[in-house]
Amino acid sequence: MTDALHIISPGSSTTVQDMGRFAAYHMGVPVSGSLDDFAHRIANWLVGNSSQCAVLEMSMIGAQFDILCPADMSVTGADMRLHVNGQPHPQWTSIRVHPGDVVELGMAENGCRAYVAITGGINVPVVMGSRSTYLGGRVGGLAGRALLAGDILPRGEGQVRDNPRSLPWIPLYPDKIFIRAIAGPHDDWFRNSLDQFFSSGFTVTAQSNRMGYRLVGPEIRRDPDAPQSIISEPVMPGNVQIPADGQPIILLKEQTIGGYTNIATVISPDIFRIAQARPDDTVQFLRVELDEAHRIYREWREFLKSIESLLMDGFSG
Amino acid sequence: MTKNLHGHARFKISGDRSILAVYGTGVDQAVNDRVRRMATLIGNQKVIGIDAVVPSYCTLSVHYDPLKIGFDVLKNMLLELESRLNQADIPEPRTIDIPVCYGQDFGPDIEFVAHHNRIGVDAVIQMHTGSAYHIYAIGFAPGFCYLGGLNPRLHAPRLETPRVLVPAGSVGIAGAQTGVYPQASPGGWRLIGRTPLRLFDPERLHPITYQAGDTIRFRSISVNEFDDLGRIETP
Numbered sequence: 001m002t003d004a005l006h007i008i009s010p011g012s013s014t015t016v017q018d019m020g021r022f023a024a025y026h027m028g029v030p031v032s033g034s035l036d037d038f039a040h041r042i043a044n045w046l047v048g049n050s051s052q053c054a055v056l057e058m059s060m061i062g063a064q065f066d067i068l069c070p071a072d073m074s075v076t077g078a079d080m081r082l083h084v085n086g087q088p089h090p091q092w093t094s095i096r097v098h099p100g101d102v103v104e105l106g107m108a109e110n111g112c113r114a115y116v117a118i119t120g121g122i123n124v125p126v127v128m129g130s131r132s133t134y135l136g137g138r139v140g141g142l143a144g145r146a147l148l149a150g151d152i153l154p155r156g157e158g159q160v161r162d163n164p165r166s167l168p169w170i171p172l173y174p175d176k177i178f179i180r181a182i183a184g185p186h187d188d189w190f191r192n193s194l195d196q197f198f199s200s201g202f203t204v205t206a207q208s209n210r211m212g213y214r215l216v217g218p219e220i221r222r223d224p225d226a227p228q229s230i231i232s233e234p235v236m237p238g239n240v241q242i243p244a245d246g247q248p249i250i251l252l253k254e255q256t257i258g259g260y261t262n263i264a265t266v267i268s269p270d271i272f273r274i275a276q277a278r279p280d281d282t283v284q285f286l287r288v289e290l291d292e293a294h295r296i297y298r299e300w301r302e303f304l305k306s307i308e309s310l311l312m313d314g315f316s317g
Numbered sequence: 318m319t320k321n322l323h324g325h326a327r328f329k330i331s332g333d334r335s336i337l338a339v340y341g342t343g344v345d346q347a348v349n350d351r352v353r354r355m356a357t358l359i360g361n362q363k364v365i366g367i368d369a370v371v372p373s374y375c376t377l378s379v380h381y382d383p384l385k386i387g388f389d390v391l392k393n394m395l396l397e398l399e400s401r402l403n404q405a406d407i408p409e410p411r412t413i414d415i416p417v418c419y420g421q422d423f424g425p426d427i428e429f430v431a432h433h434n435r436i437g438v439d440a441v442i443q444m445h446t447g448s449a450y451h452i453y454a455i456g457f458a459p460g461f462c463y464l465g466g467l468n469p470r471l472h473a474p475r476l477e478t479p480r481v482l483v484p485a486g487s488v489g490i491a492g493a494q495t496g497v498y499p500q501a502s503p504g505g506w507r508l509i510g511r512t513p514l515r516l517f518d519p520e521r522l523h524p525i526t527y528q529a530g531d532t533i534r535f536r537s538i539s540v541n542e543f544d545d546l547g548r549i550e551t552p
């Protein structure tokens with residue numbers, strides 16, 4: 001284990017995340033993990049890591065840090081105007097860094113969350129099967145919290161690559177996003193408002209975080225015979241809750257059960273689009289049925305596999 | 318052998334990665350026991366493509382990978398398992414003993430709860446330790462139990478202004494519910510005592526030592542016992 005990064009300034013909320021903690025829901029411990037799992041994967045593959053490696057997730061304002069050991073580094077996700085030693089540098093590409101280098105990320109110019117991967121992955125202890133930080137429960141990551149100035153993060157074993165890699169395009173995050181969702185699990189109680197839900201635009205509010213995104217828009221009313229609230233049921237990332245005020249909340253990765261009715265559920269390949277949405281962006285839900293959602297899922301996984309072989313090709317280790 | 322109380326489960330789609338199985342309605346211990354037994358049975362099958370099983374009051378969620386298992390296959394498998402639920406060898410729920418030091422600094426609201434119900438502090442302790450509490454669900458916070466079975470004579474309203482910090486292990490009452498805060502957190506429950514046991518510790522092999530469907534009993538201990546037990550790891 002080698003010390004890899006020294007945090008000079010942590011940004012607004014920077015956490016260690018991997019792909020999540022999948023087997024602890026029944027203990028009240030949610031999945032956590034990188035909200036944008038697409039940018040997470042690309043960041044790792046660019047430096048030759050498995051997609052399971054832990055990265056840093058930064059929200060809206062990026063961190064500033066010193067490099068403590070030779071490594072490859074990549075920054076993906078939101079455009080945070082990456083600078084290395086004061087020089088601007090493109091994201092979505094691998095960069096060789098050396099001890100003494102200073103890396104700076106600024107305010108997100110496009111998108112909301114940036115991901116920093118380093119050779120070998122961020123090596124904090126595995127807690128309940130994952131290195132991900134669950135902020136609400138103070139589990140995992142570095143002492144269960146967001147990073148602070150002065151923190152030092154080690155990296156795992158891994159070899160630097162012979163030549164740099166890049167994703168052949170730079171993903172952009174539009175300020176009007178379309179996300180596909182399946183009606184339910186409680187669509188039975190929204191028979192009169194389901195069409196309205198799937199045809200309206202909603203605005204992202206500042207009350208949005210790793211637990212969920214609060215939206216505002218036309219009031220989505222439950223049917224008159226529907227209950228006000230339900231007895232707590234298990235929830236999934238992507239569930240769209242309709243609380244009493246009729247304003248949707250898209251649940252993300254820090255909740256296991258909940259007592260509100262869910263009108264629809266965002267399909268898993270589209271969750272990263274929400275993760276990159278910023279306050280005042282517009283969200284519109286597009287209805288898909290389960291069969292189509294599974295077809296999209298299979299195509300998405302094929303797409304990811306093709307990028308993985310592109311970026312990992314010729315690298316062993 | 319138990320009867321099939323409610324016919325077979327109804328299934329709801331909760332996104333592209335999970336199926337929600339509904340085994341009944343309401344806060345019902347028989348339904349909840351069915352959920353617990355199903356969750357155990359599904360977990361024991363170690364089916365490829367099932368990533369997690371999450372039980373709650375009357376529903377359970379099965380997380381799956383659509384690349385590995387189809388929705389209809391999964392649904393039929395759940396129905397098939399349910400049909401042999403009554404024959405399945407599933408351990409009975411356990412009873413977990415939780416020692417609590419009532420009152421004093423540990424339970425600053427015990428007088429309020431007593432006064433509110435027009436009983437004495439001793440009666441609060443007696444009634445709170447006199448019931449068996451069924452764990453209907455675990456969630457909201459790591460290891461937090463939604464318990465049933467609070468004596469109606471102990472019901473008490475929440476604080477008007479929640480405390481900024483409630484210490485880990487605090488035992489409280491909110492309306493008709495009682496529960497323990499496994500971790501320090503802000504909270505509005507009326508605090509009547511505290512357990513020295515660490516109910517949730519992510520560093521342990523078993524971060525919690527109970528599961529949904531088990532029974533909790535509280536036991537009154539002295540301040541000295543509190544200090545001694547504080548050195549023991551788990552309930």
